[in-house]
Amino acid sequence: MSTADRTVVRGGLVVTAADEMHADVLIEGGRIAALAAHDSDTAAGWTAGTVIDATGKYVIPGGVDGHTHMQMPFGGTTASDTFETGTRAAAWGGTTTVVDFAIQGVGASLRAGLDAWHAKADAQCAIDYGFHMIVADVNDKTLAEMDTLVEEGVTSFKMFMAYPGVFYSDDGQILRAMQRASGNGGLVMMHAENGIAIDVLVQQALAAGKTDPRYHGEVRHALLEAEATHRAVQLARVAGSPLYVVHVSAEQAVAELAAARDLGLPVFGETCPQYLFLSTDNLAEPDFEGAKYVCSTPLRPREHQAALWRGLRTDDLQVVSTDHCPFCFSGQKEMGRGDFSKIPNGMPGVEHRMDLLHQAVVDGHITRRRWIDIACAAPARMFGLYPRKGTIAPGADADVVVYDPHAEQTLSASTHHMNVDYSAYEGRRLTGRVETVLSRGVPVIEQQAYVGRAGHGQYTPRGICQYL
Amino acid sequence: MSTADRTVVRGGLVVTAADEMHADVLIEGGRIAALAAHDSDTAAGWTAGTVIDATGKYVIPGGVDGHTHMQMPFGGTTASDTFETGTRAAAWGGTTTVVDFAIQGVGASLRAGLDAWHAKADAQCAIDYGFHMIVADVNDKTLAEMDTLVEEGVTSFKMFMAYPGVFYSDDGQILRAMQRASGNGGLVMMHAENGIAIDVLVQQALAAGKTDPRYHGEVRHALLEAEATHRAVQLARVAGSPLYVVHVSAEQAVAELAAARDLGLPVFGETCPQYLFLSTDNLAEPDFEGAKYVCSTPLRPREHQAALWRGLRTDDLQVVSTDHCPFCFSGQKEMGRGDFSKIPNGMPGVEHRMDLLHQAVVDGHITRRRWIDIACAAPARMFGLYPRKGTIAPGADADVVVYDPHAEQTLSASTHHMNVDYSAYEGRRLTGRVETVLSRGVPVIEQQAYVGRAGHGQYTPRGICQYL
Amino acid sequence: MSTADRTVVRGGLVVTAADEMHADVLIEGGRIAALAAHDSDTAAGWTAGTVIDATGKYVIPGGVDGHTHMQMPFGGTTASDTFETGTRAAAWGGTTTVVDFAIQGVGASLRAGLDAWHAKADAQCAIDYGFHMIVADVNDKTLAEMDTLVEEGVTSFKMFMAYPGVFYSDDGQILRAMQRASGNGGLVMMHAENGIAIDVLVQQALAAGKTDPRYHGEVRHALLEAEATHRAVQLARVAGSPLYVVHVSAEQAVAELAAARDLGLPVFGETCPQYLFLSTDNLAEPDFEGAKYVCSTPLRPREHQAALWRGLRTDDLQVVSTDHCPFCFSGQKEMGRGDFSKIPNGMPGVEHRMDLLHQAVVDGHITRRRWIDIACAAPARMFGLYPRKGTIAPGADADVVVYDPHAEQTLSASTHHMNVDYSAYEGRRLTGRVETVLSRGVPVIEQQAYVGRAGHGQYTPRGICQYL
Amino acid sequence: MSTADRTVVRGGLVVTAADEMHADVLIEGGRIAALAAHDSDTAAGWTAGTVIDATGKYVIPGGVDGHTHMQMPFGGTTASDTFETGTRAAAWGGTTTVVDFAIQGVGASLRAGLDAWHAKADAQCAIDYGFHMIVADVNDKTLAEMDTLVEEGVTSFKMFMAYPGVFYSDDGQILRAMQRASGNGGLVMMHAENGIAIDVLVQQALAAGKTDPRYHGEVRHALLEAEATHRAVQLARVAGSPLYVVHVSAEQAVAELAAARDLGLPVFGETCPQYLFLSTDNLAEPDFEGAKYVCSTPLRPREHQAALWRGLRTDDLQVVSTDHCPFCFSGQKEMGRGDFSKIPNGMPGVEHRMDLLHQAVVDGHITRRRWIDIACAAPARMFGLYPRKGTIAPGADADVVVYDPHAEQTLSASTHHMNVDYSAYEGRRLTGRVETVLSRGVPVIEQQAYVGRAGHGQYTPRGICQYL
Numbered sequence A, B, C, D: 001m002s003t004a005d006r007t008v009v010r011g012g013l014v015v016t017a018a019d020e021m022h023a024d025v026l027i028e029g030g031r032i033a034a035l036a037a038h039d040s041d042t043a044a045g046w047t048a049g050t051v052i053d054a055t056g057k058y059v060i061p062g063g064v065d066g067h068t069h070m071q072m073p074f075g076g077t078t079a080s081d082t083f084e085t086g087t088r089a090a091a092w093g094g095t096t097t098v099v100d101f102a103i104q105g106v107g108a109s110l111r112a113g114l115d116a117w118h119a120k121a122d123a124q125c126a127i128d129y130g131f132h133m134i135v136a137d138v139n140d141k142t143l144a145e146m147d148t149l150v151e152e153g154v155t156s157f158k159m160f161m162a163y164p165g166v167f168y169s170d171d172g173q174i175l176r177a178m179q180r181a182s183g184n185g186g187l188v189m190m191h192a193e194n195g196i197a198i199d200v201l202v203q204q205a206l207a208a209g210k211t212d213p214r215y216h217g218e219v220r221h222a223l224l225e226a227e228a229t230h231r232a233v234q235l236a237r238v239a240g241s242p243l244y245v246v247h248v249s250a251e252q253a254v255a256e257l258a259a260a261r262d263l264g265l266p267v268f269g270e271t272c273p274q275y276l277f278l279s280t281d282n283l284a285e286p287d288f289e290g291a292k293y294v295c296s297t298p299l300r301p302r303e304h305q306a307a308l309w310r311g312l313r314t315d316d317l318q319v320v321s322t323d324h325c326p327f328c329f330s331g332q333k334e335m336g337r338g339d340f341s342k343i344p345n346g347m348p349g350v351e352h353r354m355d356l357l358h359q360a361v362v363d364g365h366i367t368r369r370r371w372i373d374i375a376c377a378a379p380a381r382m383f384g385l386y387p388r389k390g391t392i393a394p395g396a397d398a399d400v401v402v403y404d405p406h407a408e409q410t411l412s413a414s415t416h417h418m419n420v421d422y423s424a425y426e427g428r429r430l431t432g433r434v435e436t437v438l439s440r441g442v443p444v445i446e447q448q449a450y451v452g453r454a455g456h457g458q459y460t461p462r463g464i465c466q467y468l
């Protein structure tokens, strides 16, 4: 390999989930070739076409966002970020891999859904991507398709205990899918809310004239998240399968996960920045502004945040994803004026995950290494992308971020790169900012300018969950 | 640095607590200089005076044994391994750092105790070593000395809820030491057994003619380990200090740790190979053979092992140390014929920890990475030795083991290198064996021959616990 | 009142849930008029037309069986005891009140179901009776009817999380009924098994050729009982209502109840003699004999019994009912040869509850007073019959049993009085036997002869649960 | 028996722990002879020398206060109520039995201590009394004496995990006493606070100039009550003995009891009105007024009260006693000005327990029957006095209170009858008041006048705990 094709990142502090190293990083052919101590003869001897000075900066693996919904149809509208705009925004925020959700239509095959999502993403993405499969219609054919998909690299299957009539699966369908997953290495991801009970409360609230966004939070009761979490765990035990619970927001749901893990069960949990940094206070913002924060599971009272941070520290929660699913306030969120149940569920966030979690390091909630773990390494392991993604080690993809831990920034819709007309964090000041982003060695963000291109990002088949 | 002074370990699978890398390892000046992918140009370009072929082998960090008692006086005799023989045996087994326990005499200063242990170890050791301090006499002076010791690199303090009249501290003394530790960064390590209650049961057993070794296990009731563990946790909460519980053996004690950790408390636990692989069945061996297995906490019924393995998997237990404290059967263990309470407490084990835990990988109890975590990385972090010790990364000490995962061996007193006349694992067949051991880049074991020397090992001051 | 109309029970030990009294009992006009110490002047002065000598015997309240299914249609057949035969058998066993389940037909009103059951029972019963209402079809009309029924004395409503397509209610329907109950004083009784998941396992078992009765126990997984119990508790918390879980059989379900009660929630639990005395060993009896023991929840492995006894002692379980629902082996149970799912679910038991629980006193599982509590007083309180039923106190109905604690008997289909061709306890020897039974002062069993009559028993409207 | 010697209480609602009866009560020879329904012929026929009209009133068993310290020496002074004044005050408040604590001197025998307390109480008491024994010095002789005392009717033994150097027993002594109790039917009562740790905190507080009464509450940390409670439970498990924890005040201690009881262990708990109605707000009252509320365990922050009420409802706490131990503010409490550790520990309360707990009925914390249970029946059962004491049933002692549930009163030192110069409840208004009190049929309080006499009260030997 010629020197020109090589890149060296010099002088930074390499931070992975496990180690902090004063090391230079050598990149050859899109992969990490070597790490060497700053002061070593071997590092001194490296020549490269591109030399990035990371002195005083962190050199971290690119973020892995295991939960996004680009251009997803929902409730008669479509999430406002395309794969192009959404993955570009992700790159701006230091994320170099997303795993998005392909959707099975009811009555259709998994294959058809997957193909449709491939078509949407193909040649559009700024960064690498993979797919989970949303299973909306469990039957003998679907179950057989699950085996095939696992072999092809779609190794995780999301199911919903909420949204009756849309994505909802009943407990028998869930059990059957879990049984199948227990045999083929697949991981069942669960939206754990008792949607059947919640829908009763929704109708009662609306009938009582409680139509504002904040009632979205009230009817989606924390106990009904905890209930569904417990139920999913028990079904997984009966099936002998692992379980990954998405977007955990309630303290009581964390307690269910902790109890399951104390038993040694292969049960995992994800939370999202919105649950860590926002609360029902936001849902109650006047003039329908609360609609900006409508997502499910809903934001919880501020008191729940401590349990989420603790769960992240104790490893009862392993992953922070964004559940990025943006809808513009104007024209989209507004569909729910006068009826909160018509507000499209979802929030923008793919751009800010790495920064918000770095702020948590600054604030003392988590350590620097735990930041990289929950944002990069753990999702990569969870979804079978490790060690290509999620770490900086010889042989890994050169998805590398140079991160300035001292820079300051202010989040705002006027400056963000997501295709959505508001920021859920408008005006929030953060310490830390992405400086440079490489995807397989190729610059995507350079000195805070986007230098990537749609189509650089490749579809990445995944192996099975590495926590099993 | 000249090529001759460099070492390259080629072709192996580098396994750390976090990563598995197909990488060559370059060693310069006793430290890891670089890791590079096997097939990288940079690795290909490395020249070195020493090249170790690790093809088909694991390249792992040297083990860190956080709990040994070389030549420790106990009950009128002295542990049979000196620092020379004990650290040599450790090296044979792939351990490159031990943290031994210096003892404060009652009425004496910490300093005097520490000096005495330095004198014993100085110029004797085959591998690097550090010290914990056993605090046997809490008073204003001792407390002040704790601050000094932390600054000097003795950052952990062991206390005993057992052994009244010897090492025992009462709850007030423990509380005071914990309070001090909460201020100076020290870590209180606890022998958690209710020794006051146990001594009543000992006297009752002896009075009833129950003098055989197996009664040692009966009187040291599992509930009295759990009780003391709970008490230590509560005292630590009152003091606002972290807590590390040594040699956890009872299922109920693991449950106490799990409960504390679910609350997010900085509570840690260690177990030892003897609790994972041996049981009260051994204590009940006839002809006084049970005496070989007398240690405290005692071996438990076989049913407890599952909880220990589960605790290691769920991270409710973080560390596996040996509590190596050998006494010969002949002349030492025999002091307790007719009175189990006179059997010196302790077992040999420093040589076999890495191998026994690799066997656990083979048996499916833990993953390969978890093996390195509990045996190398976690103890190094826990005791402030990381990242010099416990990992293979640029900048780390070149404490490197080439491990053959397919070799078979049989443990036996006739072949082991510890200075003790029996093996607790006599005849046990294991898969996996140490091939080569480097300590700071210097060969200590080479192709299963000892090539080290007494005095190579250096005293290593420690930083504070890195889990805080 | 003339002397002739009075009855005195002399010389016995009166045992209630709270007290043991050496007292004579005076009955006037069908009610307990007075209790007086044996040696008191006032007792000595009592004259009565009927004097019953209870010397050396217990004088206890008649049993209250809160869960029976006389002549219930199920799976194409009908439970073999009519109200006439079933209540007569109850009386033989010392039970003087039953609360049976009226059933709402799907699409029909509660009223229609209740009327149908009144028609079946009217003028047939040997002892007093009341009704619970099985709610099989929740809708606005049903909910409104619940209020009316509570006012009329049908104050408890059974719902099913099992039996999809038959009695099953989904979580939204359950929530709505619970909400209604929280407002009108009603008590929701829950059959807590995840029937949706179980039906998947049933189909899988049958498809795999597992058709014997013992598979009935395997597919109705203990975790799926625990899951449903937890879910019912959470739904009740959301609704702000009390909850009574019927026929608890799994250790894990008891744990869910205990956890709920530790939180101070108004959650109650019932078990049945079959779960206390029988096990999956019975279900596995050869030659299809296991079918005799098919009921739901199913019998559990013998290890679960200890948890049930403990729950009865700790008051985590409050009531022992029979769930009496007999089907003859010949012609009825046999419908399920070759397909366990076609075996009618239910077992005979109304006659033996008091005796089996007295045996538990003899065996040391419970105290004498706890026997009366779980069999008489607690069900009477739970279902709003106290203090008319369930105790011996001035003002109470004179439902009185003279019980010989020393008599021995052997249970057998050849001697029992239930209209069913087998005994679940064939050949079991018990210590203790009913000698005399009065219902509202009128002899029904006298010296082990039936002297009652169909139609003596009266319908008894009930108040609301007295534990709230 | 002549009519003149008989008493009838007519027209009241008889309330026991189990029943509510509209019944007249006939008393002959100091015992309850009979209960009869108001409208029964037999009641109508009763003639009596004394007829008490209880129309519109409750007729309840006299209270049983299981924890008093009359004229107890403590910290260089003596509790200000003698057996004469204290039992008279108890009677005023509807309590007809107290169980006081005889104290073993260190180095002396149990017998000597018991004799001393007999001498103090003999011929002084207005109501019946018994003794527990405080064991301050466990040795072979003491243990043997325990057997004798149980046989004589002193069946409970209090031990202290607090007060080192005074009453303190170490865990070995506690274990030995528990072992003895497990064999002789005795009940170990535990003051559960880690006094060794607390004394360190006391010294630290004083050294820091924290001398006010409120620091008494801070140093006696809730976690140190929970810790000791857990430890006592584990010691009792090892010994195979029951355990009764006195004066539980911390939420965390209730949780320990609940956990033990969920396991089915014979573990019991008592709380006191001061923990239910007062809080650290009182301890913080200015001008040293907080000293009035100094007792151990200490008052807790108000948030703990909910857990205590819940524990009383769930039966995780069984008994409410007063721990009556009055010291005058003037001259006694004042001994601790400038040093909270010198404030005599204890509060007056024997007079107000029944009324405060009736207020809890009015406030909805407990039911009417639970009031009688925790104040009368349960302590009588717990301490082997049932059914002579604690209930109204034929054969029981005629300790009867006519209670006016509608009367109002205001508590005040200016009106109370305890020999102490302040009221802990000064100015508190209560609904409900004692009207008439009979002790073994003899009037002690009549229409709110004291008509009793010192010496009427008899020493009452006790049987063993009836919950075992």
Ligand SMILES: [Zn+2]
Pocket: A191, A246, A247, A296, A297
């Ligand atoms: Zn979702």
Ligand SMILES: [Zn+2]
Pocket: A067, A069, A323, A325
């Ligand atoms: Zn989502």
Ligand SMILES: [Zn+2]
Pocket: B191, B246, B247, B296, B297
């Ligand atoms: Zn130890």
Ligand SMILES: [Zn+2]
Pocket: B067, B069, B323, B325
């Ligand atoms: Zn040790």
Ligand SMILES: [Zn+2]
Pocket: C191, C246, C247, C296, C297
């Ligand atoms: Zn049922």
Ligand SMILES: [Zn+2]
Pocket: C067, C069, C323, C325
């Ligand atoms: Zn039933």
Ligand SMILES: [Zn+2]
Pocket: D191, D246, D247, D296, D297
């Ligand atoms: Zn006390």
Ligand SMILES: [Zn+2]
Pocket: D067, D069, D323, D325
């Ligand atoms: Zn006291």
